[in-house]
Amino acid sequence: MEFDVIFGNAARAGLGPQAAIFALAAIGLNLHFGYAGLLNFGQVGFMMLGAYGTAIMVATWGGSLWLGIPFGLGLCVAFALALGIPTLRLRSDYFAITTIAAAEILRLLIRSSPATDITGGPFGLQAIANSFYDLNFLPDGRFGIGTFSYSSNQLWVMIVAWVLVVLCSALVLGLIKSPWGRVVRAIREDEDAVLSLGKNTVAYKLQALAIGGVIGGLAGVIDVLQQSGVGSENFEPQVTFFAWAALILGGLATTVGPVVGAVLFWFLREGVESFIRELSAENWLPNVLADFLDGAEGAISVVLMGIGLVGLMALRPQGIFGRRRNLHLGT
Amino acid sequence: MSEMTTVRPELTEAALEAAPPGRLKDDPILITFGMLKTFGGIRAVDIDHLEIERGTITAIIGPNGAGKTTLFNLLTGFDRPDQGSWRLDGRPLGGLPPHRIARLGMVRTFQLTKSLSRLTVLENMAVAAQTQRGERLERALLRWLWLPEEERVMTRAVELLERFGIEHMADEQAGTLSGGQRKLLEMARALMADPELVMLDEPTAGVNPALTESLLEHIRNLNAEGVTIVFVEHNMDVVMDISDWVVVMAQGRILTEGAPEEVVANEEVIDAYLGRAREAVDEAVEEAEGEEGDG
Ligand SMILES: Nc1ncnc2c1ncn2[C@@H]1O[C@H](COP(=O)(O)OP(=O)(O)OP(=O)(O)O)[C@@H](O)[C@H]1O
Ligand SMILES: [Mg+2]
Numbered sequence: 001m002e003f004d005v006i007f008g009n010a011a012r013a014g015l016g017p018q019a020a021i022f023a024l025a026a027i028g029l030n031l032h033f034g035y036a037g038l039l040n041f042g043q044v045g046f047m048m049l050g051a052y053g054t055a056i057m058v059a060t061w062g063g064s065l066w067l068g069i070p071f072g073l074g075l076c077v078a079f080a081l082a083l084g085i086p087t088l089r090l091r092s093d094y095f096a097i098t099t100i101a102a103a104e105i106l107r108l109l110i111r112s113s114p115a116t117d118i119t120g121g122p123f124g125l126q127a128i129a130n131s132f133y134d135l136n137f138l139p140d141g142r143f144g145i146g147t148f149s150y151s152s153n154q155l156w157v158m159i160v161a162w163v164l165v166v167l168c169s170a171l172v173l174g175l176i177k178s179p180w181g182r183v184v185r186a187i188r189e190d191e192d193a194v195l196s197l198g199k200n201t202v203a204y205k206l207q208a209l210a211i212g213g214v215i216g217g218l219a220g221v222i223d224v225l226q227q228s229g230v231g232s233e234n235f236e237p238q239v240t241f242f243a244w245a246a247l248i249l250g251g252l253a254t255t256v257g258p259v260v261g262a263v264l265f266w267f268l269r270e271g272v273e274s275f276i277r278e279l280s281a282e283n284w285l286p287n288v289l290a291d292f293l294d295g296a297e298g299a300i301s302v303v304l305m306g307i308g309l310v311g312l313m314a315l316r317p318q319g320i321f322g323r324r325r326n327l328h329l330g331t
Numbered sequence: 332m333s334e335m336t337t338v339r340p341e342l343t344e345a346a347l348e349a350a351p352p353g354r355l356k357d358d359p360i361l362i363t364f365g366m367l368k369t370f371g372g373i374r375a376v377d378i379d380h381l382e383i384e385r386g387t388i389t390a391i392i393g394p395n396g397a398g399k400t401t402l403f404n405l406l407t408g409f410d411r412p413d414q415g416s417w418r419l420d421g422r423p424l425g426g427l428p429p430h431r432i433a434r435l436g437m438v439r440t441f442q443l444t445k446s447l448s449r450l451t452v453l454e455n456m457a458v459a460a461q462t463q464r465g466e467r468l469e470r471a472l473l474r475w476l477w478l479p480e481e482e483r484v485m486t487r488a489v490e491l492l493e494r495f496g497i498e499h500m501a502d503e504q505a506g507t508l509s510g511g512q513r514k515l516l517e518m519a520r521a522l523m524a525d526p527e528l529v530m531l532d533e534p535t536a537g538v539n540p541a542l543t544e545s546l547l548e549h550i551r552n553l554n555a556e557g558v559t560i561v562f563v564e565h566n567m568d569v570v571m572d573i574s575d576w577v578v579v580m581a582q583g584r585i586l587t588e589g590a591p592e593e594v595v596a597n598e599e600v601i602d603a604y605l606g607r608a609r610e611a612v613d614e615a616v617e618e619a620e621g622e623e624g625d626g
Contacts, residue, residue, distance in 0.1 A: 174472050179457070179465035179481065186447045186458045192409065193445035197459040197524050198433035199466070207468050 002278060008147030009274040014267030017154065017226040020161035021047075021219045022265065025243035026250070026258030027168050028215035034253035035176055036208035037188030039096035042083070043216045044239040045103030048232075049075040050217025052110060052119060055230045059125040060118050065132060069221050076217035079106075080210035088205045104237055111232035124231030132157075132225050157226045164222070165259055168215045173255045175211070184208050245309055251319030260320060268308070273301040354588060356384040360528055360559050361406070361437070366415030368401055368583075375401040376412070377583040383528070388550065388560045390570040390591075393580035399563045400442055402580070403530050407439045408432040419528065434461065436527035440534065442563070444513040448506030452497065455505050455516055456488035457481075459523035488523060495519045495549060511542040518549065522558075529553070531562040535569055547573050571595060 013019065025043050032038040053072025057063040063071075083102055087095040110119045119125065136156040142149045150158065175181050186194045187201050194201050224230050242265065250261025276297045280290045293300060318324045359382035368376040376398040383389055391399050404410035406417060408429035416425045419437050433439075447455050463484065464470050465477030492498040495515045500508060508516060514534060521529055534550070535543045543566075551573055554560050564570050570577060571591050578588040587594060 171472075175468075178471035178474070179463045179477060179484075180468055180471035182450070182454055182458055183466055186450055186454075189447035189449055190445045192429075192441070193447060194458065195409070195429040196407065196433055196439050196441070196445075197520070198430050198438070198461055199458070200428075200430050 005147050006271060006274045006278055008145075008149075010267045010271030011148045012144075012150070013270030014263045015158070016150070016266065017157050017161050017222060019263050019266040020158065020165055021222050021226075022243055022246050023165045023259045023262035024161075024168060024219035024222065025216050025239070026247040026262050027165070027172060028212035028219070029243055029247050030252065030254075030258045031172050031175075031208055031212035031215070034247070034257075035172075035181065035188060036184045036205060036212075037092070038088075038205060038209055038212075039092055040099045040209070040212070041096055041237075041240055041244075042099030042101075042103030043213075043243050044235050044237060045079060045099070045106050046076045046213040046216030047220035047223065047239065048103070048106060048110065048235040049079050050214075050220030051224045051230045051235070052125075052220075053217075054221050054224050055125040055128050056118055058128045059120070065129065068128075072221055073214050073217045076213045077210045080213040081206065084202075084206045084209045088202050088209070100237065100240070103235075103240065107232050107235050119232075120230075122232070124229055126229040128230070129225045129228040133228075154226070157222065160225070161222045164218055168218065169255055169259060172211075172215075180204075180207075245305070248319055249309065249312065251322030254319075254321040257319055257321045264320075265305070269301050269305055272304050273297045276300055354382070356382040358385045359383060360385040361417065361419055361561075363406070363417040364415060366402070366405060366417065367413045368398075368405055368410065368415075369413055374583040376405060378402070378415075378585055381578070381585060381588075383559065383561055384576065385559055386554070386557060387575040388554050388562070388573055389576045389578060390574035391561065391563045391578045391580060392565070392567070392570055393586070396582075397580040398583040399580055400532055401583075403439055403532050403563070406432075407437060407530060409439075433524065433526075436525075437530065438521045438524045438526035438528070439530040440517045440521050440532055442532040442536065444510070444517050446505040446508065446513045446516055449504055451502050452492065452505050452508065452516060453485065453488055453501040455520055456491060456523050457484050459520045460484045460487070461524055491519045491523055496545065511538045514538050514546065515542070515549075518546070522553065526558060528559045528561065531560065533563050533565065535564065535566060543569065567595070 025047060028046065029040060029043050032040040032043075050069075050072040053075040054065065054068035055072075057068030057071045058065050079102075083098060084095075087098045109115060111122050113121055115121055116123070133153055133156065136153060138152045138156055140152050142151055143155050144150055176185065183194065183199050183201075183204050186199075187204055191201050220235075223234060227234075243262075246261035246265040247258045248261070249264055250257030250259065274297075276293055279285050280293060283290075285293065312319075316324075361381075361383040363378060363381040365380075366376055366378045367374065391402070393399055401410065405412045405415070406424075408424065408427055408431070412425075416423055418424065419432070419435055422435060424432055424435070424437075427435075447458065450458070463477065464480055465474075470476050489498060489501065492501055495518070497508075497512055497515055497519070500512065505513070505516060514537075518531065518534060521531075531550070535546055538546060547569060550560055550562070562574075564574075574591055576588065577591050577594040579586045579594060587597065589597075
């Protein structure tokens with residue numbers, strides 16, 4: 001068994017652009033739920049708008065990438081307002097249901113045939129990130145050892161993505177440590193109490209939703225950059241749930257939780273998948289099982305991750321970095 | 332009129348004669364006209380006229396389900412009346428959201444204490460300070476713009492916590508406080524908002540007698556500083572002890588109002604409308620004390 005191959009694959013995924021994308025999505029969710037108490041099950045909708053806003057500006061309208069990115073993020077703010085204004089006054093479960101539905105409706109609209117002229121419909125949009133790779137100052141070739149290696153362009157995306165992860169973590173930390181963040185955390189605890197103290201809670205929730213959504217939108221932008229294209233199949237509801245898994249794994253309402261959670265999530269997911277593939281390749285599995293697993297390594301890996309997460313919730317419900325004591329102080 | 336009239340008409344009329352509701356005050360801070368709120372078929376609040384005199388301590392008493400909490404919810408904007416209008420310092424408040432009403436100087440507490448559990452006690456206090464620059468998103472990251480103000484807020488918060496005797500808990504999460512300490516914190520927090528009129532919904536419920544005594548002292552001191560206080564209370568000893576004025580509610584209506592001696596002299600009112608509630612509360616208090624002793 002080639003453990004170096006397995007580990008190399010796992011590490012490549014854990015530090016790769018996918019992990020950074022999910023780290024960003026989870027940082028946004030952490031602001032939403034960890035700090036503001038907003039149950040957003042439609043984070044993928046923000047990622048989609050960030051991605052498609054960028055892509056449409058470049059591929060459909062022939063605009064600059066540097067105009068496309070702020071346009072995509074602007075769409076995220078608009079989406080936050082459209083989602084939040086009607087629902088944030090209502091009970092929190094209405095908001096949760098609306099988010100998941102809105103994200104999925106958005107995806108179906110984007111891939112529908114009438115939208116093909118703008119969004120590329122089922123074919124998506126390509127050739128978007130050229131001006132981003134023009135800025136790549138790294139030499140050509142591969143970087144790393146064995147399976148743990150990246151091409152020059154991949155490494156360039158990764159550097160940008162992880163820098164964004166650090167900046168967004170710092171942004172959220174700074175906001176949360178401010179009096180603004182104090183009000184937001186207070187709303188998570190008891191909105192009526194905060195209202196009774198003269199704070200416009202709906203405005204704070206909208207702001208938190210928009211900021212976390214824009215960070216999710218950045219995840220979508222990175223996705224466009226790394227593939228130099230978009231397709232609606234990348235934005236199915238499971239994306240949101242993987243981001244939630246990463247967040248819960250790392251720990252809610254902590255600064256490093258969402259980042260470490262995302263890294264670990266991709267490390268384990270790829271590691272397990274690679275491990276199963278190796279098992280089959282070495283004929284260590286009985287034939288029946290090997291046939292069953294053949295081609296389903298990814299799915300099995302996700303299932304095992306799910307079981308692992310359930311186990312974690314039993315042993316360490318606060319996640320890796322969360323503080324256990326906080327769980328017992330629920331309202 | 333509501334059911335009670337048909338059940339004991341003589342009582343209601345006697346009560347009305349002794350101290351008619353809706354009495355005009357010399358200098359009312361709060362005036363309520365024709366407030367009606369129904370839940371299904373129940374008239375939870377149905378008040379023709381109510382005035383609260385500035386600078387006084389007014390107790391609202393009445394049996395469970397009399398509509399006291401609902402009245403608080405209506406006045407503070409947490410619930411909308413079917414009909415009615417009310418004014419704070421001459422300003423109509425109808426249709427204003429609760430945070431706007433709080434900013435105008437009417438700050439409430441809740442019957443079921445609402446502490447912000449995973450915030451520290453000090454943070455609980457700081458949230459209540461009004462018009463903080465750093466609470467605006469666009470300034471949140473510009474620390475130098477709000478740091479001096481933040482220091483003033485903290486100083487004030489610590490002062491109030493000291494006054495309420497819970498400064499030693501300042502850095503603990505509020506969820507770790509005992510029930511009585513939470514009541515103290517909620518009241519201190521309401522004061523942090525610099526209210527003109529404080530509405531306390533059962534501030535002494537579930538609080539042991541020693542702590543009740545100190546709570547009452549705080550209410551008195553606060554009043555001495557010019558803050559108008561309205562509070563809901565089941566314990567008649569407390570009512571007699573600190574209130575300047577008593578409003579008796581039953582089945583959504585104001586049955587009578589008057590000075591404490593006036594109202595308490597109206598034996599029938601007390602027997603009919605407070606007897607039951609009083610027993611229930613006494614029992615509850617005993618139970619709570621028993622539990623505290625066990626723990
Ligand atoms: N949200 C609601 N929905 C339906 N009925 C309600 C609601 N809130 C209050 N009520 C009803 O309105 C009436 C008044 O209730 P309220 O809570 O105001 O009484 P209270 O005087 O505060 O009683 P307590 O002393 O028990 O706190 C009760 O009959 C209650 O059942
Ligand atoms: Mg009540």
